[in-house]
Amino acid sequence: MQARIFVTLKNGVLDPQGKAVATALHSLGYEGVGAVRQGKMFEIDIAAADRESARAELGEMCERLLANTVIENYEIEIVD
Amino acid sequence: MQARIFVTLKNGVLDPQGKAVATALHSLGYEGVGAVRQGKMFEIDIAAADRESARAELGEMCERLLANTVIENYEIEIVD
Amino acid sequence: MKAAVIVFPGSNCDRDVQVALRQSMGAEPDMVWHGDHSLGRYDLVVLPGGFSYGDYLRCGAISAHSPIMKEVVRHAERGGAVLAICNGFQIACESHLLPGALMHNASGRFVCRPVRMRVETADTPFTARYDTARPIEIPVAHHDGNYFADEATLDRLEGEGRVVFRYDGDNPNGSLRDIAGIVSENRRVLGLMPHPERAADPALGGTDGRAMFESLVEALS
Amino acid sequence: MTGIEITPEIVAEHGLTPEEYERVVAALGRTPNITELGIFSVMWSEHCSYKSSKVWLKTLPTEAPWVICGPGENAGIIDIGDGDAAIFKMESHNHPSFIEPYQGAATGVGGIMRDVFTMGARPVANMNALRFGSPDHPKTRRLLAGVVAGIGGYGNCMGVPTVGGEVNFHPAYDGNILVNAMCVGTARADRIFYSAAAGIGNPVVYVGSRTGRDGIHGATMASAEFDDASEEKRPTVQVGDPFMEKLLLEACLELMATDAIVAIQDMGAAGLTCSSVEMADKGGVGLELDLDAVPQREAGMNPYEIMLSESQERMLMVLKPGREAEARAIFEKWGVEFAVVGHLTDTGRFTLKMGGETVGDIPVRPLVDDAPSYERPWTPTARPRPLDPASAPQPNSYEDALRRLMGCFDVASRRWIFEQYDHSVMADTVQKPGGDAAVVRVHGTKKALAISTDVTPRYCLADPVEGGRQAVAETWRNITAVGATPLAITDCLNFGNPERPEIMGQLAGCIEGMGEACRALDYPVISGNVSLYNETNGKGILPTPAIGGVGLLADSSKMVRIAVTEAGLTLILIGD
Ligand SMILES: Nc1ncnc2c1ncn2[C@@H]1O[C@H](COP(=O)(O)OP(=O)(O)O)[C@@H](O)[C@H]1O
Numbered sequence: 028m029q030a031r032i033f034v035t036l037k038n039g040v041l042d043p044q045g046k047a048v049a050t051a052l053h054s055l056g057y058e059g060v061g062a063v064r065q066g067k068m069f070e071i072d073i074a075a076a077d078r079e080s081a082r083a084e085l086g087e088m089c090e091r092l093l094a095n096t097v098i099e100n101y102e103i104e105i106v107d
Numbered sequence: 108m109q110a111r112i113f114v115t116l117k118n119g120v121l122d123p124q125g126k127a128v129a130t131a132l133h134s135l136g137y138e139g140v141g142a143v144r145q146g147k148m149f150e151i152d153i154a155a156a157d158r159e160s161a162r163a164e165l166g167e168m169c170e171r172l173l174a175n176t177v178i179e180n181y182e183i184e185i186v187d
Numbered sequence: 188m189k190a191a192v193i194v195f196p197g198s199n200c201d202r203d204v205q206v207a208l209r210q211s212m213g214a215e216p217d218m219v220w221h222g223d224h225s226l227g228r229y230d231l232v233v234l235p236g237g238f239s240y241g242d243y244l245r246c247g248a249i250s251a252h253s254p255i256m257k258e259v260v261r262h263a264e265r266g267g268a269v270l271a272i273c274n275g276f277q278i279a280c281e282s283h284l285l286p287g288a289l290m291h292n293a294s295g296r297f298v299c300r301p302v303r304m305r306v307e308t309a310d311t312p313f314t315a316r317y318d319t320a321r322p323i324e325i326p327v328a329h330h331d332g333n334y335f336a337d338e339a340t341l342d343r344l345e346g347e348g349r350v351v352f353r354y355d356g357d358n359p360n361g362s363l364r365d366i367a368g369i370v371s372e373n374r375r376v377l378g379l380m381p382h383p384e385r386a387a388d389p390a391l392g393g394t395d396g397r398a399m400f401e402s403l404v405e406a407l408s
Numbered sequence: 409m410t411g412i413e414i415t416p417e418i419v420a421e422h423g424l425t426p427e428e429y430e431r432v433v434a435a436l437g438r439t440p441n442i443t444e445l446g447i448f449s450v451m452w453s454e455h456c457s458y459k460s461s462k463v464w465l466k467t468l469p470t471e472a473p474w475v476i477c478g479p480g481e482n483a484g485i486i487d488i489g490d491g492d493a494a495i496f497k498m499e500s501h502n503h504p505s506f507i508e509p510y511q512g513a514a515t516g517v518g519g520i521m522r523d524v525f526t527m528g529a530r531p532v533a534n535m536n537a538l539r540f541g542s543p544d545h546p547k548t549r550r551l552l553a554g555v556v557a558g559i560g561g562y563g564n565c566m567g568v569p570t571v572g573g574e575v576n577f578h579p580a581y582d583g584n585i586l587v588n589a590m591c592v593g594t595a596r597a598d599r600i601f602y603s604a605a606a607g608i609g610n611p612v613v614y615v616g617s618r619t620g621r622d623g624i625h626g627a628t629m630a631s632a633e634f635d636d637a638s639e640e641k642r643p644t645v646q647v648g649d650p651f652m653e654k655l656l657l658e659a660c661l662e663l664m665a666t667d668a669i670v671a672i673q674d675m676g677a678a679g680l681t682c683s684s685v686e687m688a689d690k691g692g693v694g695l696e697l698d699l700d701a702v703p704q705r706e707a708g709m710n711p712y713e714i715m716l717s718e719s720q721e722r723m724l725m726v727l728k729p730g731r732e733a734e735a736r737a738i739f740e741k742w743g744v745e746f747a748v749v750g751h752l753t754d755t756g757r758f759t760l761k762m763g764g765e766t767v768g769d770i771p772v773r774p775l776v777d778d779a780p781s782y783e784r785p786w787t788p789t790a791r792p793r794p795l796d797p798a799s800a801p802q803p804n805s806y807e808d809a810l811r812r813l814m815g816c817f818d819v820a821s822r823r824w825i826f827e828q829y830d831h832s833v834m835a836d837t838v839q840k841p842g843g844d845a846a847v848v849r850v851h852g853t854k855k856a857l858a859i860s861t862d863v864t865p866r867y868c869l870a871d872p873v874e875g876g877r878q879a880v881a882e883t884w885r886n887i888t889a890v891g892a893t894p895l896a897i898t899d900c901l902n903f904g905n906p907e908r909p910e911i912m913g914q915l916a917g918c919i920e921g922m923g924e925a926c927r928a929l930d931y932p933v934i935s936g937n938v939s940l941y942n943e944t945n946g947k948g949i950l951p952t953p954a955i956g957g958v959g960l961l962a963d964s965s966k967m968v969r970i971a972v973t974e975a976g977l978t979l980i981l982i983g984d
Contacts, residue, residue, distance in 0.1 A: 033148055040335060043293045043361065048149065051172055057164065061152030068113055068148040069128065072141030084139070088132060092252065095245055095281065098288045098335060116647075119621050119706060121719070123649035127243035130743075135252060145244070177508045177645050196743060197651050199567025203835040222741075236833075238565040241651025297560050297828045328564070328830040385832050390849070390964065392840075 028073050028081050029106040034094045035066035069093060078105050108153050108161050109186040114174045115146035149173060158185050188407040190216035190231040193259065195250045195278075199237035200384060204272065207384040208233070211400035219255060226258035230407035231268045234259070234275025236328075236382055246289060246331045247277030256282050268312055268407060269376040270399075273329055276368075276378035285371055285378045286344070287336030292329070293361025299328040301393065302381060303355040304367050308348050311370050312406035313377045316398040322355045323395035325381040332380040334362035334369075344369055352379055412442040422449035428780055435774035443711045443760065443768045448775065450678035450716060451685060454940055457779040460906040461938045464919045468933045469926045474895055475934055481602060482523040482674065483593075484934025486896050488960050492850060493597040494857055495529040498537070498590035498900040498956040500939035505587040508645040509554025513587050514562040515648040515720055520591040521566060522674035525657050526723060528601040528664050529593030532834060533848045534563050536573040536589050537861045537900065537954040541582030543817050548577070551585055559589070560828040565650035566657070569837050570829035571846035574861055574954075577817040583944030588900040588937075590956040592859055594850055601664060603673040603683075605691035605726045605752055610670055612684070612695060612750035613732065615739055616656050616722035618705035619680070622646045623718030652721040652744070659742040660723065668731035675722040681715045683724045684750075685758055689776040694753035699762040701749045711760055711767040726752065786912035792870050843970050844886040847961065856964035858892035860957050865950035872914045876921025876953055883957030884929055891968045892959035894929065899936040899955050904948025906940045914951035915940075922953060931957070 036042050042064055049063040075081035082103055089101040116122050122144055129143040151168075155161035165183045174181040190208055194201045201218065208216045216233070219226065226232070240249040250256070256278070263269050263284055271279035279285045292298060301324045306317040317323070336344070341364055344350050352368035360380070368379025383396030412418075419429045422445055432440055432448045440448060450456055458465065470478035476493055477485040483497035501516025513536075521531050536559050541548050563570045568591070605612075623646050663669060671691065673683040680702070688695040699714050709717075727735055732748055739746040753759070758775065760768035803809035813819055826841035838856060839847035845860040862882040868875030880897060887894040899922065904911040926932055942949045961967055 035148070035150065039337070040290075041293075041361075043295060043333070044291055045149075047295050048173070052168055055168075055171060057168060059154040059164070060168075061154070063152075064150040066148045066150065068115070068146045069125075070115070070144040070146070072143075074139040074141070084137065088135075088137060088140075091135060092131060092244070092248065093128070095248065095288055097280075097286075098290065120645075121617070121620060121622070121647040121649060121705070123241060123647075123651060124243040127240055127249060127651070131240075131244070131249045131252065175508070178511070178647065197565070197654050199654075199833055200835075203833070206835060237567055238651065238654070241565055241649070241654075243651065296557070297564060297830070299830045299832065300827050326832050328832060330564075382832075385835050388835065390838050391832070391835060 028075055030071045030073055030081060030085055031104040031106055032069040032071065032085060032089060032093055033066060033102040034099050035064060037098055037100055040098045081105060108155055110151045110153055110161060110165055111184040111186055112149040112151065112165060112169060112173055113146060113182040114179050115144060117178055117180055120178045161185055188212055188230045188404050189228065190233065191219045191226065191229045192216050192233045192235055193219050193221055193255055195221040195237070195239035195253060197237055197239040197241055198235050198274070200272065200382065201235040201237070204233055204235050204384040207387040207396070207400055210387065211397070211404050221250065221253040221255045224254045226255060226262060229262065229267065231270060231403055232259055232262055234269065234271040234278050236273030236275060239274055239278065242331070245281070247274060247281045250278045251281035260284060263376050266373060266375055268403065270313065270403070271376065271378040272382060272384070273380055276380055277331065279376065279378045284376050285369060286340050287334055289331050290333040290335050291331050292333050297330040298359045299326065300359065301326050302359050303357040304352045304381065305355045307350050307353055310348065311351055311374045311377065313399050313402055314351060315406060316402040324393055325383055325386045325396050327359050327381045329360070329380055332360040332362065334366045336363065351377060352381070414439055414442065414445055419445070422446065423453060424449055428452060431778055431780065435778045436770060441768065443715060444770055446712050446716050447681050447768065447770060450681055451775055452779045455677050456682055458938055459780045459782050460784055460940060461901065461915060462781050463783050464916055467919060468923050470932050470934060472896065472930060472932045475932055476597060476600070478932065478934045479936065482526050484896065484898060485527065485600060486934060486958070487597055488850065488855060490853065491597050492853070493595050493600065494592060494958060495524050495527050495595060496590065496592040496898055496956065496958055497523050497935040498588050498898045498954065499523065499937040500586065500588050500900050500902060502584065502586050502902065502939050502942055504645060505555055506551070506585050509551045510558035510561065511645055511647050513555040513558035514650070515646045516587050516589045517559055517562040518648045518650060518653050518720055519676050520589045521568065521653065522676070522723065524591045524593040525660060526601065526672050526674040527595065528599050529595040530661060531568045531591050531593040532836065533592045533846065533857070533859055534568050534570040534590065535846065535859055535861050535956065536570065536587065538573065538575045539581045539586035539952060540575070540577050541585065542579040543577050545582050555587055556825050556828050562648055562650045564830040566654050567833050569831045569833050571831050571837055571848060572841050572859065572861065575822060575825060576865065578865065578950060580950045583947065584942040584949050586902050586942065586949065586952060588902070588954045590861060590898065592857060592958060599664065601669060601672050603671050603687050603690055605671045605687040605693050605695065607670055607726065607728070608693065608752050608754045610726050610729055610752045611732055611748045612697070612752065613725045613727055613735065614702060614722065614747045614749045615659070615725065615744055617649060617652050617719055618703040618745060619709070619714055619717045619719045620705035621709065621713055621717060624713055624716050646718050646720050648720050655742045655744050656721055656723065659739045659744045662738050663735050666734070668727050668735050670726040670728055672723060672725040675724060677718065679717050679719065679722060685772060685775055687724065687726065688758060688772045694755035694757045694759065694772060695750060696753050696759040696761065697750040699760055699767070701747050703745045703747050711762050715760070784906055784912045785909045786916050787909040788913045788917060789872050789910070838964055838967060839890060839969065844889040845892070847890055847964065847967050849964050854963050856961040856967065858887045858890050858959040858961060860886035861954060862886060863952055863954045865952045868914065868918055868951040868953060872917025872951055873921035875951065876918035877925040879953055879955045880922050880925035880929070880931065883955045884931060887957050887959035889968065891966050892961040894931050894957055894959040896932050896934045897926065897955050897957045899933060899953060901936065901938045902942055902949060902952040902954065903940050904943040911948060918951055918953040
């Protein structure tokens with residue numbers, strides 16, 4: 028099974044990287060760009076009985092390692 | 108309009124972060140995990156007439172800034 | 188004082204802090220491998236600077252799960268002292284020994300230079316020998332030293348006098364409230380981004396870091 | 409694989425002239441297969457064989473009573489007293505840095521550090537000499553930012569201080585930037601490791617990152633047979649993993665504290681090929697590799713790919729028989745891959761096996777010795793007319809003139825650059841960036857090393873001989889200015905296309921000037937690197953023989969700085 032995990036900064040946490048990207052895009056002429064947030068994406072191959080147990084295990088992985096829940100949120104997507 | 112851009116390393120390019128994450132997950136007991144690839148995700152607010160012009164403009168942004176096309180691929184998703 | 192310096196794969200400043208400790212202790216600290224499952228009895232455990240695990244995933248994120256960290260946490264729960272420098276501070280936050288998180292520098296770049304700081308409190312085993320009226324200068328060298336915690340946590344830290352070092356008009360990384368170093372509730376775990384071990388030898392340009400090691404030897408021997 | 413026919417087009421694509429190809433056939437005694445052709449083409453490339461510069465490099469002075477090892481090994485070694493040695497070298501990574509500035513510069517730093525620690529020295533200081541195009545050239549900002557971030561990213565992660573260097577901006581580098589990385593390490597003089605393989609039957613061991621398809625150039629037909637010709641499969645840019653190199657460094661140093669190692673070599677350009685052939689040649693032995701045993705990152709790699717891969721962070725060692733388990737334990741502790749991939753033989757041949765078959769078999773001596781060496785035609789640069797200072801117009805305002813000078817790109821503060829480098833890690837940097845030379849203590853002693861990199865390319869353009877002399881002399885002066893005794897140099901010779909006689913003349917002239925200065929100052933060359941073909945559309949770079957000088961302070965407390973610390977002091981000018 029293939030899963031995608033998206034890890035993003037919580038609202039209220041300043042995102043200097045995202046801000047720098049937005050500024051750079053503006054200076055390249057992309058005036059229509061508003062806010063930019065930069066996060067991470069993990070593509071994980073996982074062996075699991077079914078989607079539910081995969082999701083549960085991936086959730087644990089996020090809580091324990093993949094996301095720093097002090098400052099980050101996570102979202103799990105099973106690709107197939 | 109809200110868009111998500113996923114930037115990942117091309118196949119064949121070394122991904123030391125993905126490797127380190129996979130090893131760490133194994134040592135935490137998640138034996139079912141195979142390969143892990145780590146990439147970036149940008150969440151962008153963009154003002155555009157329609158999805159097509161948004162996509163075209165975002166593609167340009169990827170080619171010029173968001174992805175290093177020597178070693179990275181990109182994928183555009185309009186969330187709106 | 189019995190001291191241990193934990194060495195993680197990718198730690199770089201372990202030898203530097205070993206030298207500074209040796210100088211102040213007049214004895215050798217123990218160098219302890221991260222993979223060990225047991226930790227002897229120590230008065231002080233040091234989490235040194237460096238790039239443990241290459242800063243992969245997040246700084247200190249993978250190190251926080253090293254076998255030795257369970258023991259370091261127990262040591263801290265027993266009231267043991269922990270000095271967490273730079274990458275060590277990152278590991279301490281990821282291990283929840285300290286609140287908050289260290290994020291990318293606001294400039295987006297690595298920064299290596301001396302910074303001016305105020306010592307906000309001498310009421311810790313790390314700062315008893317400092318004169319809080321006199322600002323000090325200690326080098327920083329980091330890419331991810333931008334301290335973040337939510338408003339409630341920041342207020343609590345301030346209210347409880349747990350901000351130990353504050354950048355003095357010279358914030359190199361965008362840390363909230365100019366926070367350079369904080370201490371735990373029991374005041375025995377200190378995390379700071381600057382490197383006191385690089386300011387403990389006159390030949391290296393400054394000795395404002397030496398008082399920290401002397402404070403510790405005095406408090407913990 | 410065996411089905412690929414060697415055609416003149418394939419030979420040309422491998423960068424070999426028809427005459428060079430005839431030499432290959434003569435050396436082999438038959439037509440090479442594609443893997444063997446690949447091996448010859450990298451061993452006989454300019455980068456590995458120095459075919460255009462060898463004849464001139466031979467003229468440089470390389471000896472002194474304090475030189476333990478001159479050119480010929482991975483890095484040069486000097487005696488710094490009390491049984492201590494300093495080991496150093498400078499190397500270029502110009503073309504990759506133009507394509508991918510961060511990774512190009514990063515892997516350049518990684519490569520030079522491996523060249524130093526493969527000899528048993530812990531790296532203690534890095535420097536870099538950078539040349540970029542005009543400041544308002546559209547690419548310059550991005551290249552500068554990427555290169556500086558890459559050098560910092562790799563060096564800082566390794567925990568080695570980057571203590572100095574130089575940066576110039578000039579339109580001649582618009583299409584060809586220069587990234588020269590220097591590394592200095594220290595070791596005990598009686599614990600130095602060399603690369604000559606010895607001991608028939610001894611195991612050949614591979615340690616480090618897995619081998620992928622990184623950096624494999626040309627020869628499109630070699631892979632067309634094996635994959636669905638997706639361009640994705642062959643990234644031409646190497647990506648570095650400084651964390652892996654840090655682990656590799658610590659594991660190697662730990663093993664080097666035992667006596668299990670017979671010989672060791674890092675895998676740099678053309679990785680497995682260059683390292684194993686050089687080790688075998690130096691030792692006068694044969695070497696057999698079992699390619700199935702080589703740790704691989706990609707599936708289905710063929711012998712050509714395995715032998716030519718430029719994956720980073722890998723070393724090759726010959727161990728004493730029976731010591732494999734002890735060595736493996738050390739590498740496993742550090743989380744570094746360890747694999748016995750072959751053994752030494754007495755056949756004098758370089759033999760490759762895969763799937764039980766011989767997929768390559770080349771005699772070692774001819775592969776190394778029969779590499780071409782060219783005496784390319786060269787024309788000296790015409791000596792410019794001497795400039796009469798009286799003919800230069802006086803400035804209206806000296807103050808304005810001073811301000812303009814101080815603000816020009818080649819003079820302005822480099823703080824933006826060196827504050828991105830950790831210059832105080834290892835707690836021995838006694839003179840940081842900003843002075844004439846960087847000074848780094850020899851850990852645990854009163855001694856210190858002074859290090860400087862210098863060259864003035866526009867002098868070399870005007871008069872290569874003078875420019876070569878001046879570059880060497882400038883490093884000498886910078887080192888003496890901090891109170892140290894200059895001992896030896898390394899160099900990185902960056903030039904344009906050597907097939908153009910005027911460029912060859914620049915190279916010959918600069919080397920002549922360097923040699924004169926080195927001899928006059930008793931300041932030999934102990935290592936170096938040459939980078940040619942730095943040209944785009946016939947426009948070449950300024951001749952840039954970058955010199956890296958190293959000197960010794962017997963007592964680091966006697967070091968001198970440039971800061972004027974009080975008013976009322978007397979200023980004295982020495983010299984004409
Ligand atoms: N410009 C030079 N000046 C002096 N020695 C040089 C120069 N270029 C190369 N060398 C020496 O020639 C040998 C071969 O160089 P090279 O192939 O770059 O070594 P490596 O394979 O270790 O990178 C080395 O020992 C190197 O020090």
